[in-house]
Amino acid sequence: MINTIKKDLIIEGKTKKIYSTKNPHEIIIHYKDNLTSLHGLKNKLFQDKGILNNEITTIIFKHLHYNGIKNHFIRKENNREQLCYKLNMIPLEFVTRNIVSGSMSKRLGITEGKLISNGIFEIFYKSDKLKDPLINDHHAVFLEIISYEELNFIYSVMKNINNILKKYFINKNIILVDFKIEFGKNKKNEIYLSDEISPDTCRFWDKNTKKKLDKDIFRIESEKNIDIINTYMEILKRLHEN
Numbered sequence: 627m628i629n630t631i632k633k634d635l636i637i638e639g640k641t642k643k644i645y646s647t648k649n650p651h652e653i654i655i656h657y658k659d660n661l662t663s664l665h666g667l668k669n670k671l672f673q674d675k676g677i678l679n680n681e682i683t684t685i686i687f688k689h690l691h692y693n694g695i696k697n698h699f700i701r702k703e704n705n706r707e708q709l710c711y712k713l714n715m716i717p718l719e720f721v722t723r724n725i726v727s728g729s730m731s732k733r734l735g736i737t738e739g740k741l742i743s744n745g746i747f748e749i750f751y752k753s754d755k756l757k758d759p760l761i762n763d764h765h766a767v768f769l770e771i772i773s774y775e776e777l778n779f780i781y782s783v784m785k786n787i788n789n790i791l792k793k794y795f796i797n798k799n800i801i802l803v804d805f806k807i808e809f810g811k812n813k814k815n816e817i818y819l820s821d822e823i824s825p826d827t828c829r830f831w832d833k834n835t836k837k838k839l840d841k842d843i844f845r846i847e848s849e850k851n852i853d854i855i856n857t858y859m860e861i862l863k864r865l866h867e868n
């Protein structure tokens with residue numbers, strides 16, 4: 627399908643391109659096939675990965691909207707693109723963890739797989755130059771990125787999102803190990819969930835086998851053995867099942 631409302635490229639990131647539209651309050655998000663890790667040091671193309679992540683994010687954002695989570699998604703435009711509200715993005719990555727893995731496992735020397743019963747929230751400062759350091763609330767406020775009140779609001783939204791998504795995924799035989807989300811503000815200064823939620827930004831484990839069903843197979847395995855597309859298709863297949 628040809629996109630008729632897309633105008634100019636505003637910015638191109640590692641995995642997405644953002645375009646303006648005729649409406650100044652709306653943007654087009656285009657999902658690329660690049661998969662990156664180590665802050666972009668490792669960057670590889672996986673044909674049609676962008677199509678899968680566009681569809682997976684669409685399903686999840688619709689589900690969150692249905693459950694009362696305000697987010698930027700308006701509609702899917704075509705297989706690689708979504709129409710979304712234009713927001714003033716908050717330069718923080720918010721991570722929610724239900725099971726110890728990844729950087730938390732390394733940083734604290736805890737074996738991967740330990741259950742975190744009430745979930746843990748972490749904040750990373752989005753800065754390629756600084757390699758997205760882990761910071762706390764006080765740093766974020768000191769950097770004048772956000773207020774304590776806004777942080778508390780975001781934590782309450784994160785708790786809701788985690789509860790909604792944990793339940794949603796377990797019904798698909800998927801354990802939501804951890805995930806990263808981003809937020810932005812609209813003209814009225816209301817905070818909306820933004821960006822994407824996909825196997826690029828979440829850790830998913832199969833409920834029965836604990837097999838990894840996300841970008842970790844790219845982070846960990848030698849590139850020869852990985853099968854990103856089949857793994858992401860497996861996630862999409864399960865999301866489509868009732």
Ligand code: UDP
Pocket residue numbers: 719721727728729730758804805806826827828829841
């Ligand atoms: N994550 C992400 N983008 C990033 C860093 C992390 O989407 O730039 C996601 C990652 O996929 C995982 C969660 O956030 O689901 C926690 O990642 P972690 O801090 O363990 O970092 P990593 O393993 O990427 O070093």
